[in-house]
Amino acid sequence: MIDYIEAKSILSPLKGGPDPYFGIKYNMNLYRGCQHQCIYCDTRSKVYRIGDLSHIRIKKNAIELLEKKLKSLRNKGTIGTGSMNDPYMPIEKKEKLTHNALKIIRKYNYPVHIITKSNLVLRDLDILADISKTYVAVSFTITAISDSISKQIEPFAPVTSERLLVMRALSEQGIYTGAVLTPVLPFITDTKENIAGIVDAVANVGGNYIISWMGMTQREGHREYYYHKLDEKFPGIKAKYQKYFGDSYNCNSPNADKLYKVLNEKCQLNNLSQRMKFWKPDTPMQLDLF
Numbered sequence: 001m002i003d004y005i006e007a008k009s010i011l012s013p014l015k016g017g018p019d020p021y022f023g024i025k026y027n028m029n030l031y032r033g034c035q036h037q038c039i040y041c042d043t044r045s046k047v048y049r050i051g052d053l054s055h056i057r058i059k060k061n062a063i064e065l066l067e068k069k070l071k072s073l074r075n076k077g078t079i080g081t082g083s084m085n086d087p088y089m090p091i092e093k094k095e096k097l098t099h100n101a102l103k104i105i106r107k108y109n110y111p112v113h114i115i116t117k118s119n120l121v122l123r124d125l126d127i128l129a130d131i132s133k134t135y136v137a138v139s140f141t142i143t144a145i146s147d148s149i150s151k152q153i154e155p156f157a158p159v160t161s162e163r164l165l166v167m168r169a170l171s172e173q174g175i176y177t178g179a180v181l182t183p184v185l186p187f188i189t190d191t192k193e194n195i196a197g198i199v200d201a202v203a204n205v206g207g208n209y210i211i212s213w214m215g216m217t218q219r220e221g222h223r224e225y226y227y228h229k230l231d232e233k234f235p236g237i238k239a240k241y242q243k244y245f246g247d248s249y250n251c252n253s254p255n256a257d258k259l260y261k262v263l264n265e266k267c268q269l270n271n272l273s274q275r276m277k278f279w280k281p282d283t284p285m286q287l288d289l290f
């Protein structure tokens, strides 16, 4: 189901200032719901009150609200998009909310960090190249090096190999890009081969960084859906989760220590950073990067 809604605000400042992993100061959500339907998606958690994740709500006044906000905002900081939905999910091709929001961000010289799984981001390459004079980072969530696993756990998103091709294209155009290697699903993607394969692949396509956490979170609303999908796609695994994690929010892989070791060694070998470079006020991005 797809609906148009009127939004009250479009940018929400992060409590406590920029987050330590991505340096984001404001979250921008142009849509509610996400068409990619990843089985592990935390947006299904009841705390967010999103309801049915597959019910897409398009914020029809988003661009006007964004322009009004950026015109009056005194406190510049990185605008992040992609934590509650994918800003390049299929509907974006027609609706162009992300495209038009980026034009506004360019107009007011704001830094931006995009998290996506989609190749549609390439459509906006020229705008991103302009914004990169201030600061732009495009992070691709990559959780499984195998396309068939990726298809099982992220059913309506472009598979991993497609994301890597887009990362290469962005990197070749000088756009700061890398991977978010999380969630790591216990008993499914928490293997040394998977982690090593992702690091090698990201380095191979010219990615600049990998931000990782060797586990996943689970909360009410999200957990029930995930377990239902485990029964459907990975029979027998749910019982392991129930035994290991019970009602825990943080569900670290039992292999986490070994996986971090592989991650660290591989990142070092490939000269890949495990920290992102953030936008800094009055520091031209190009000087910071090259």
Ligand code: SF4
Pocket (backbone or CB within 6 Å): 034, 035, 036, 037, 038, 040, 041, 042, 043, 082, 083, 084, 085, 086, 117, 154, 157
């Ligand atoms: S792309 Fe992100 S927001 Fe969309 S379903 Fe997947 S994890 Fe959730």
